[in-house]
Amino acid sequence: MVVSYPVFRFMGMRSMLPLPSWKVVVSQLVCYFILEDFVFYWGHRILHTKWLYKHVHSVHHEYATPFGLTSEYAHPAEILFLGFATIIGPAITGPHLFTLWLWMSLRVLETVEAHCGYDFPWSISKLFPLYGGADFHDYHHRLLYTKSGNYSSTFTYMDWLFGTDKGYRKLKSLQNDSK
Numbered sequence: 001m002v003v004s005y006p007v008f009r010f011m012g013m014r015s016m017l018p019l020p021s022w023k024v025v026v027s028q029l030v031c032y033f034i035l036e037d038f039v040f041y042w043g044h045r046i047l048h049t050k051w052l053y054k055h056v057h058s059v060h061h062e063y064a065t066p067f068g069l070t071s072e073y074a075h076p077a078e079i080l081f082l083g084f085a086t087i088i089g090p091a092i093t094g095p096h097l098f099t100l101w102l103w104m105s106l107r108v109l110e111t112v113e114a115h116c117g118y119d120f121p122w123s124i125s126k127l128f129p130l131y132g133g134a135d136f137h138d139y140h141h142r143l144l145y146t147k148s149g150n151y152s153s154t155f156t157y158m159d160w161l162f163g164t165d166k167g168y169r170k171l172k173s174l175q176n177d178s179k
Contacts, residue, residue: 004087007091008090008091008094008100011091011092011094012093012094013090013094013095013096013097013100014094014095014096014097015096015097019096019098020095020096020098020099024099025096025098025099025102028089028093028095028099028103029099029102029103029106031089031093032089032090032103033106033154033155034155035085035088035089035092036085036086036088036089036107036153036154037152037153037154037155037157037158038158039084039085039088040082040085040086040151040152040153040154041151041152041153041158041159041162043081043082043084043085044082044151044152044153045151045164047078047081047082048148048151056075056077056078056081057074057075057078059073059074059075059078060073060074060075060078061141063141064141064142065117065138065141065142066115066116066117066137066138066141067115067116067117068112068113068115068116068117069112069115070115071108071111071112071114071115072108072111085153086104086107089103090103110153110154111153113133113134114132114133114134114136114137114153114154115134115137116134117134117138118134119133119134119135119138120134129156130155130156130157131154131155131156132150132152132153132154132155132156136150136152136156136165136168137150139167139168139171147167148167149164149165149166149167149168150164150165150168151164
């Protein structure tokens, strides 16, 4: 944050009062989530190509059964590469510092929840069907190498659109049929 603060100030970030209205904050956060998910999907999918997986992304996949802390366990090149997806929205809009902190907090909470290894009954995925959550991301970590699918960070629509969640949907269908 110390290094990025001057950059965000240059891009229009404000830190003075008044705070932005809740409508501005919510609309920016919604845009950030959608944009981040789109950029992350493509970046993550690229990291599952043979060479990049072997030399970079395999560090993150050392844990086939993820837990919260593994969400941030990655090769330094991956952190920089996928971190771009998180900062692109705020870099474009120049938000208030409050909105930026809220966004960063929500991103960390979301990624820890997706890597926690538990599909809690109160998970957001139970209330909002487009949200991936732990079950969706656990499937991604169970399968090694490039064919795992489920590349999205937050929502499932990109995987659905590009067919990279077919294995997951087939597994869910089989599980539902066996009940």
